[in-house]
Amino acid sequence: MTREAFERVVRQWGSRVHSHAVWMLRDREEARDVAQETLMRLWKHREEVHEAGAREWLLRTAHRLCIDRSRRLSVRREVPDGPAGIETADPAPDPARLADSSLLGERLESALLGLSPRNRAVVLLREVEGLGYEEIAESLSIPLGTLKAALHRSREKLREALAAEGVSP
Amino acid sequence: MTDRCGTARDLAQRRLDGERDPAAEAALNSHLAICPSCREIVAGLETVREGLRALPERPLPGVFLEDILDRTVRRERERVRAAVWAAWATAAAAATIVLSLILIRPGPPEAPAGDELARARREAGIALSLAAGAMREAERTARDRVIAERVAPALHRVPVRWSAFAASRKP
Incomplete structure (x- = not known):
């Protein structure tokens, strides 16, 4: 991968890597560290990674880093700095807002926290x-x-969580 | 929930997995047509999928992206640029030295004219005479100094000793 291709990949997929890390770790500072470390690793291995397969490589690498970090962060359960933080869903939402896709996103992010790290990874990656x-x-x-069994269970659990929050199709 | 409900939900999950089986699809649709509970659940699963696919991206702040590019692509570019400049500078220095050696190299000496040669011989003779005179003068001065510093004091002491000897011989 050339320097120009690396720059394109960073600009195109850097935020996807960061998003995955945010959803996996629930800690934005750690998520930024993971995103940076992932991209720096890509730079180190750029001779071995083709631009076409860079996204998958980045997500795999980011996921491994997230698993390593989540073991260390297992006692931390809060996203400290986010209005769009995963834990900030409104406990008593206006029914009119439930149809809003951003609220659905908030509810889903909140529900993702109820999954085990492995199942969360399965859902996110798929x-x-x-x-x-x-x-x-x-x-x-x-x-x-x-x-597949983990994916089915996770979908069902997310559906139940949304239904419990009053989010219906 | 009946066995048919369980089968239908399993088929719905497989459909979400991307499996496409016309017979299974027909069976699922016919069950959903008569089972409001399964219909709601399948719709809920589809909502989950749509919601997940529409999750808003969490952009990596631009400053972090720029920092990464600074530490990788831009640093590498600077390094390459510096190496190219160093190579050019070395080549330019080498070329300058080679050109200097070619352009400044002295040519063969010119033959002197006849009168210049005669004059040079005369001047050389005068210089040699002066040098010989100077050598003689230096030799004389050195000899005088030796006499003045060593012989004269010795001579000075002789009369003293002689006087003393003479005095001792007096009755």
Whole structure:
């Protein structure tokens, strides 16, 4: 990957990496560190990574870093600085706002916290990032059947969480 | 929830996974047509999927992106640029030295004219005569100094000793 390609990748996917880290870690400072470290690692390995596959490489690397960090941060459960923070959902929302997609997003982010880190990663990598099943299974080192079962359970749990919050289709 | 509800929800999950089986699709649709509970659940699962796909991105602040580019691409560019400049400077210095050696190299000496040669010989003779005179003068001065510093005091002491000897011989 050339320097120009690296710059394009950073500008194009840097925020996706950061978003994944935010949703995984629930700590924006740590998420920024993960995003930076991931991008610096890409620079280090730029000779081995093609631009076309950079996004998957970045997400895999970011995910591994998130897992490492989440072990260290296991006692921290708050996002300290975010109006769009995952834990800031309005406890008594106006029903009219429930149809608002941004509120749905807030509720979903909040519901994601109820998933285990592995299941959260499964949902994010599949439903948000759109990675293939085989790729996710390889990244998370789990069998394909286990991955699909985890995904089904996680969808159901998120649906129940939204229904409990009053978000209905 | 009946067994058919369980099967339908499983089929709905598979449909969300991207599996496309016309027979399973038909079975799911016919069940949803008669089961409001499953219809609501499947709609809820689809809402979850749509909501996840529409999650707003959390942009990495521009200052962080720029910092990364500073530490990687731009630093590398500066390094390459500096290396190129150093190479050019070295080449320019080498070229300057080579050109200087070519342009400043002295040519063969010119042959002197006949009168210049005669004059040079005369002047050389005068210089040699002066040098010989100076040598003689220096030799004389040195000899005088030796006499003055060593012999004269010795001579000065002789009369004293002689006087003393003479005095001792007096009755």
